[in-house]
Amino acid sequence: LYVEQPLGEGQPVPLDKAQVHYLFGVMRQSAGGALLVFNGRDGEWLATIEEAGKRGGLLRCVERTRALQMPPDLWLMFAPIKKARTDFIVEKAAEMGARRIVPVMTEFTNSGRVQRERLQAHAVEAAEQCGGTFVPEVAEAVRLDRLLDRWDGARRIMFCDEARVGETHGLPHISGDAGPWAILIGPEGGFSESERARLERMDCAHVVSLGPRILRADTAAVAAMTLWQQALGD
Numbered sequence: 001l002y003v004e005q006p007l008g009e010g011q012p013v014p015l016d017k018a019q020v021h022y023l024f025g026v027m028r029q030s031a032g033g034a035l036l037v038f039n040g041r042d043g044e045w046l047a048t049i050e051e052a053g054k055r056g057g058l059l060r061c062v063e064r065t066r067a068l069q070m071p072p073d074l075w076l077m078f079a080p081i082k083k084a085r086t087d088f089i090v091e092k093a094a095e096m097g098a099r100r101i102v103p104v105m106t107e108f109t110n111s112g113r114v115q116r117e118r119l120q121a122h123a124v125e126a127a128e129q130c131g132g133t134f135v136p137e138v139a140e141a142v143r144l145d146r147l148l149d150r151w152d153g154a155r156r157i158m159f160c161d162e163a164r165v166g167e168t169h170g171l172p173h174i175s176g177d178a179g180p181w182a183i184l185i186g187p188e189g190g191f192s193e194s195e196r197a198r199l200e201r202m203d204c205a206h207v208v209s210l211g212p213r214i215l216r217a218d219t220a221a222v223a224a225m226t227l228w229q230q231a232l233g234d
């Protein structure tokens with residue numbers, strides 16, 4: 001179970017309404033029972049259920065069962081698309097161990113406002129279901145040009161460019177190159193010529209083909225993370 005409170009030996013963890021409903025209504029847990037909790041910072045803890053009421057509940061941490069497992073320093077930056085597909089991208093990025101998820105508004109991005117809190121809740125659910133101890137932060141949506149204006153070149157960009165479709169994928173030249181990375185995936189309409197030209201001028205950006213076909217943005221995000229992990233581990 002994901003909780004927001006700090007976790008530590010003997011630490012009380014009051015439950016909110018949604019957690020009470022889930023634990024006692026859906027999962028049929030009751031006082032005296034035990035469960036595993038994490039908050040994305042303090043590892044995973046065994047907690048006992050001290051109070052299980054209709055409107056409230058209280059857990060108490062007993063012992064740490066796993067240390068925090070930080071994933072490698074990989075960000076997934078993607079142009080938001082339709083709601084369900086954007087949800088899919090966030091869920092898969094959290095499952096696959098992205099450290100940060102950044103919605104970027106590119107020139108051809110059509111989607112409207114990004115609901116950051118809803119996406120963050122998807123990231124939490126994904127971390128819960130895959131037994132992770134870490135939850136990636138979903139950042140506020142940012143314009144690609146502004147993001148690149150203040151880009152720290154120490155973080156390399158795996159720029160997935162649909163214009164490179166059909167080329168052999170460009171991962172060999174990033175193999176073994178540890179350090180912070182960010183994957184960049186474009187919207188349905190792909191990147192504009194000026195975005196492409198700008199990224200190609202950046203020393204820290206590495207243009208990558210994802211193979212012989214143009215993939216949907218959500219497929220591309222999963223494929224890119226898989227290829228990155230294969231080249232750089234974890």
Ligand code: SAM
Binds near residue numbers: 160162165212214
């Ligand atoms: N029209 C489709 C859609 O509606 O989803 C295709 C979208 S594709 C243009 C979206 C993004 O996926 C691209 O901007 C790029 O980042 C990535 N992508 C898809 N296929 C790719 C490929 N073969 N090589 C590199 N990147 C690719």
